[in-house]
Amino acid sequence: MKVDHKHFDELGEREDSPLEWKMKDPGHCRLRYTAQESDIADFDGRSSLLYRFNQKLMSTLKDVISLKFKSIQGDGVLFHGEGQRGDHITLELQKGRLALHLNLVDSKPRFTNSPPLATLGSLLDDQHWHSVLIERVGKQVNFTVDKYTQHFRTKGEADALDIDYEGNVTFSCSEPQIVPITFVNSSSSYLLLPGTPQIDGLSVGFQFRTWNKDGLLLSTELSEGSGTLLLSLEGGTLRLLIQKTTERTAEILTGSNLNDGLWHSVSINARRNRITLTLDNDAASPTQDTTRIQIYSGNSYYFGGCPDNLTASQCLNPIKAFQGCMRLIFIDNQPKDLISVQQGSLGNFSDLHIDLCSIKDRCLPNYCEHGGSCSQSWTTFYCNCSDTGYIGTTCHHSLYERSCEVYRHQGNTAGFFYIDPDGSGPLGPLQVYCNVTEDKIWTSVQHNNTELTRVRGASPEKPYSMALDYGGSMEQLEAVIDNSEHCEQEVAYHCRRSRLLNTPGKAHPCLYLSA
Known part of the structure; x- marks a missing residue:
């Protein structure tokens, strides 16, 4: 630093x-x-x-x-x-x-x-x-x-x-030798690392980060006929499946929203009929009975995907390959040197960036307009325009017309409508009442207090005041006024024995202000 x-x-x-x-x-x-x-x-x-x-x-x-x-x-x-x-x-x-x-x-x-x-x-x-x-x-x-x-x-x-x-205070900024890798292609990227076959039990750990909800993280054929192991992301949830032929032996589902772009730690441990999947320090076990399961470490571990030339029994890839980053890979409690993989002296790989995590945040800056929420995958971003009043790829186009006059041309008469006075500009839609007469079109903006309000006692020292909410910002109201030929505001004052602007020769105790 x-x-x-x-x-x-x-x-x-x-x-x-x-x-x-x-x-x-x-x-x-x-x-x-x-x-x-x-x-x-x-x-x-x-x-x-x-x-x-x-x-x-x-x-x-x-x-x-x-x-x-x-x-x-x-x-x-x-x-x-x-x-x-x-x-x-x-x-x-x-x-x-x-x-x-x-x-x-x-x-x-x-x-x-x-x-x-x-x-x-x-x-x-x-x-x-x-x-x-x-x-x-x-x-x-x-x-x-x-x-x-x-x-x-x-x-x-x-x-x-x-x-x-x-x-x-307490900030980690050292220079450890941590080598990340990036799985670039969703169809051809993979990393092959050797295991230690015939070991009683299994231990695999790594960290990953991605924006994709689905992807194959790990696949291996276990030794001694103890089945196959498949670890994948499905809908943002981590799924571990260990099975023999068509029989499902053990399954664990854990986590949610794991496609949030953050690093997540995963480890799989199998010892003496006990299988544990740990995600970000939270351990989970299968709900099935595993007392009869005996697991032996595999000979080859495929991370992120499978080569095209392998049979289904050698490498399982039922879903699309993983697009994202991995680091800190351990197999059978031994760290794997990814630089040796890059140099060709360990394992094999295809379509990887080694010593680089090339993840990008496509929602920064946020191109979704008018309050639309941004989400992303590894290759693109999406805008959720729900409840914004706008549509389009970036929530740019307004769902509503700019004035009551347009609604009249569409055959509407009177009623409540939403108008967007600046179209696709930064101002949001505003609810108004469109009153269409033979010669004019009136746009009425309602406020939150249309009932009579009784005022008891007011003086120059303690005047009575009332705040009105028109359901929009001052900028929205100004845009409606600017688009109109004529604007007026009505105030009704019902009085009994009051001195409102009608007492000759005396100061007026009432002042009406309007923005």
Whole structure:
């Protein structure tokens, strides 16, 4: 991780160099200084780095924090700073995305479970360098991750950030020799690795990530006639099937939504008639009776798919091949060197990218318009336009007409309709009442209080006020008005012994305002 932090206060710009560095477990945290580059620190998930400012308490109106990081872990704190008055700032990875917490409100508790003010990025646990820039001026904040920027405004009345210290805590950023592989083709990609045949029992483990709901993860023919093993993703659920000929011996279903693009850990263990499938540290066993099952490790393990020249008994591929990434493959408790596979000295493969996970987030940026939700497969993305009022590949085309006049041309008379005054623009549809007469077409926008409201007692010191909800934003109402030839607003006032605009020579105690 490379870090740079600048403070701005009433005295101007000042770049802080720490007065004191403290390192916990320095054997696992390395700090390197170079003349041309920023400081680089490596963390293993247990080490931390703490530095204190030259002043005991820093109160800043403007901050600029920039850093670069890379990680194989999807969760962890990059840095955290806090003050005695409750102010704090935290940047952390959450499932491969960066979340920024910032509190300038002294009265709030120091630690809360409140959601982050901003979340950016995706798949940031890809072992590549990513740039982060946080710029704050008072309540205005620009949060940038790589080339994407999100602007937001902090809550509360305070403009200054009061912190005592800032440090890096429990973040994994070391350089382990982990080699990922990518299964590129859904019909021809596979990885063949040797096992240790005739061993009593079986042990296979690996990690995978994908956007596809279905795909073959692992297939092997077990030794000593103990059957075949098939591990696959089906509808985002992990399915393990061990069978002899046509007889289903054992089946385990576990997990859901495993096509979320995150890394998932899988291990299969079979020992002494006990079969266990562990997914992300949660173990599951078959519901069938396995007391008579005896499993021996296979000779060849096919990951991700099967070669075309093998028979069905040699490699099972009942569903389409896997498209995604794998890493940390173990067979019979032995790690497999994928670089040796690349060099041709171990196993065999086809249509693989070795030492690279080429997963892409096709929903970042989100091309789905008007609030449509984005989902994706390995090769494309989809927009769910339900309940948006729009249709099309990216929810671009409005379901509704732009005015009541269009509805009249379609043969409609009077009734409630949705109109979209800016068509496929950013404004959403608005419900109106279309009243079609012989010579004019009236568009009425209803509000939430059409009944008479009794007002008892009002004075210049305590005037009566009422807020009306027209079911749309001010921008939507302005668009309807701009598309109209004439606009009017009606207010009915029923009074008894009231001085509303009819008392000569005296100040009017009532004022009617309309936007």
